[in-house]
Structures are given as structure tokens and as C-alpha cells.
Amino acid sequence: MRAVAIPVPGGPENLAVEPRPVPQPAPGEVLVQVAAAGVNRPDVLQRKGLYPPPPGASDIPGLEIAGTVAAAGDGAEHLLGQRVCALVTGGGYAEYCLAPSGTCLPIPEVLSPVQAAAMPETLFTVWINLFERGFAADGDAVLVHGGTSGIGTMAIRLGSLFGLTVIVTCGSAAKCDAALKLGATHAIDYSAQDFVAEVAHLTAGRGVAVVLDMVGGDYLPRNLQCLADDGRHVSIAFQRGPAAEIPIPDIMRRRLILTGSTLRGRDLAYKTMVADELARTVWPYVEGNRLTPVIDSTFPLEAAADAHRRMESGQHIGKIVLTT
Incomplete structure (x- = not known):
């Protein structure tokens, strides 16, 4: 798969698209074929070498994704084939990304993949x-x-x-x-x-x-x-x-x-609990098209550096999203 890596910390030009093996889901995880991934300020800090991934997380940046579940580990088979968006600890800037089943939310028909990818990190x-x-x-x-x-x-x-x-x-x-x-x-x-x-x-x-x-x-x-x-x-x-x-x-x-608080390093049980709360209290507004994210701009995966430049310019209004 194609993925955006950070071979050496530094400026946006240090982001590089490179081949990576497609990861395999462990029990409780799903493999999402990524259609879109949100860009967030922690990604910029990670690129600069100021915000390392937590232990066990992918070194690929990207904390929120949207796409289709292509494979599932034990206990997550019920999500196979479904469109989901998910909060992840890393790995979002890629064609495939692992996500805990507990942080996945179903993408309603009213949301595009780009809109769905812009939801998890900010909503949580x-x-x-x-x-x-x-x-x-x-x-x-x-x-x-x-x-x-x-x-x-x-x-x-x-x-x-x-x-x-x-x-x-x-x-x-x-x-x-x-x-x-x-x-x-x-x-x-x-x-x-x-x-x-x-x-x-x-x-x-x-x-x-x-x-x-x-x-x-x-x-x-x-x-x-x-x-x-x-x-x-x-x-x-x-x-x-x-x-x-x-x-x-x-x-x-x-x-x-x-x-x-910080979010990325919190344990999965806590994030799953928050996802359950959002599913009950907020997701009905999403399904009813009453809560949608504000999209500033989209960039292809190969232009992740331009997406980071856009964020660092401070000119954006709403979310910046990468598409695969």
C-alpha cells in the first residue's frame, strides 16, 4: 500500500509517500480501506519530531479515517464490509489503516467519506x-x-x-x-x-x-x-x-x-466508552444531517505536504482532509 511516512523530522517537504506492507488486524481490530483521512495539528507536531506516537502505534501520521472495512480480527467480524469512520492512534495517511472496532462509528448515507473522515478527532x-x-x-x-x-x-x-x-x-x-x-x-x-x-x-x-x-x-x-x-x-x-x-x-x-486532557494516549477502554456515548447522544444528529463538519480543503495523499502547509498557514476554516 501507499503511505505517507516521516523519514526525518522537519518541514512539510520531509513527508514522503512510500510503499508499506498492508497491516493485518488483531482480535478486536478492523482493517479499513481508507477513502479519506483528516489532517490535525498533532500530525504537524509529529512531523516536526515534537509528538512521537504512543507505544505500539503506527509511525505513519493520521488520527482519523473513513472508509470500508476490508478485513476484521476476531470479535470484529460484524463490521466487515461496512462504511465506518474511526479514531486511531496513527496510520491514517495510508491506503489501509488498522482501527479498534470500539472507536468505529457507522457512516450514514448523508455523509461523504471526506466529511466522515473530518469527524472523529474533533468530535471526540x-x-x-x-x-x-x-x-x-x-x-x-x-x-x-x-x-x-x-x-x-x-x-x-x-x-x-x-x-x-x-x-x-x-x-x-x-x-x-x-x-x-x-x-x-x-x-x-x-x-x-x-x-x-x-x-x-x-x-x-x-x-x-x-x-x-x-x-x-x-x-x-x-x-x-x-x-x-x-x-x-x-x-x-x-x-x-x-x-x-x-x-x-x-x-x-x-x-x-x-x-x-490529551486524547491520543488514552486507553482503548476509555475511547470506546466515549464512542458509545457519541453513538447514543450525538450520532443521531449526524444521521439526521443536523451535524456536519466544516471542510476547508482536500488534498490527494501524494500532496500531504501541501495539506500541512495549508494548516500551518493558519488560513484554513474548518478541516483539511487527505483522499486516497
Whole structure:
């Protein structure tokens, strides 16, 4: 099979298409003939040598796929021949990829393979962090940074379905307009506005119940200023740095909760549990064509380097997807 490898860490030009043996499914696994694979920022970090795969995972990048089950290990035979999308720990940038049966979700007729491949990583991430760790509930106001990223656009779409007031930050007026068209309640242009002051204004001084943050660094203390009493701050990345100085007395006085998570290294039992929750609570919206991902662009497998350049440019709105 053809697969995108990283012979040497570095820039996008270091991605190389090379032949690899087709993997064989172990018990509980399926072999998916990949039609499309989502591109995510962890793939970029892995390419740079900053995010190695967890033990036992493929060295091929790619954390979400869509396609048809071509073979199945013991206990996963019921998925043979089915169209599925799946969360994987690696291997997605290839013509075939192994996936645990527990993280597979059926692709409804209303979704194309490209749309389906853009769902698992962002859907799992937003569900776990905004709703499970952040306890966002109907009527809550939430602040999501990176409003036009894959995570941001999924948070807008999912938050709108579950009754949230979704406030996002974006890097330009054009991106703010795009976020509002996608369903964000409010969009703040952080290049021209102070998002702390804007959140205070938009919430009449109350603040938001949850901040979903992928920025980190000096944003963290500013994020805390945006939280209402008993608010929750959820970290999922730290693009502006891994360290911050925070006011401990303010956290105590306002009973704030600081939490966060990573997904790739979590055990299969946990990911299967989340997939089951999504199948029950969110997938009916997908099947009813009420929840679809925002697709920015698609690239053939051979142009994975261009897909990474597109992501690193920061110009994308929604998901970037590779096709085989």
C-alpha cells in the first residue's frame, strides 16, 4: 500500500509517500480501506519530531479515517464490509489503516467519506473537553479560542445543537464573519479587540461557564478573567507556550476549576466508552444531517505536504482532509 511516512523530522517537504506492507488486524481490530483521512495539528507536531506516537502505534501520521472495512480480527467480524469512520492512534495517511472496532462509528448515507473522515478527532475532543470535563450544559455561555479551526468549528456546530451560547475568538474580521455564519453566537477579532473586555461586555459582566483553550501561555490568566464564578477552564493545547502565571487567590475565591486532557494516549477502554456515548447522544444528529463538519480543503495523499502547509498557514476554516 501507499503511505505517507516521516523519514526525518522537519518541514512539510520531509513527508514522503512510500510503499508499506498492508497491516493485518488483531482480535478486536478492523482493517479499513481508507477513502479519506483528516489532517490535525498533532500530525504537524509529529512531523516536526515534537509528538512521537504512543507505544505500539503506527509511525505513519493520521488520527482519523473513513472508509470500508476490508478485513476484521476476531470479535470484529460484524463490521466487515461496512462504511465506518474511526479514531486511531496513527496510520491514517495510508491506503489501509488498522482501527479498534470500539472507536468505529457507522457512516450514514448523508455523509461523504471526506466529511466522515473530518469527524472523529474533533468530535471526540470537543465532546470530552467541553461537555465532559467542562460540564457545559444547556443555557451556558462558553468561550472557544481558534473559532475557525477544526476544533473551533466543531464546537460551534455541537454547541449550537446543545443550547450553548458559543463565543469564539478569531484572527481576522473575515474569520469572525465565517464563524458567525457557521452558527457562533458571537465572534471576537483578537487582532483588533481585547477578548477579556469583549467577553465581559457580551455576558453583562457575568463571564462564561467554560473556556476551551488551545492557546495556553499568556492566554491562561486572561482566560481566567473571562470565567464566571464556579467556571471551568479546559486546556487542550498550548500553542503560545506550556507555562503561565496564575492568581491562586482568585481561583480560590471564585471556585474556579482548571483541567485539561490529551486524547491520543488514552486507553482503548476509555475511547470506546466515549464512542458509545457519541453513538447514543450525538450520532443521531449526524444521521439526521443536523451535524456536519466544516471542510476547508482536500488534498490527494501524494500532496500531504501541501495539506500541512495549508494548516500551518493558519488560513484554513474548518478541516483539511487527505483522499486516497
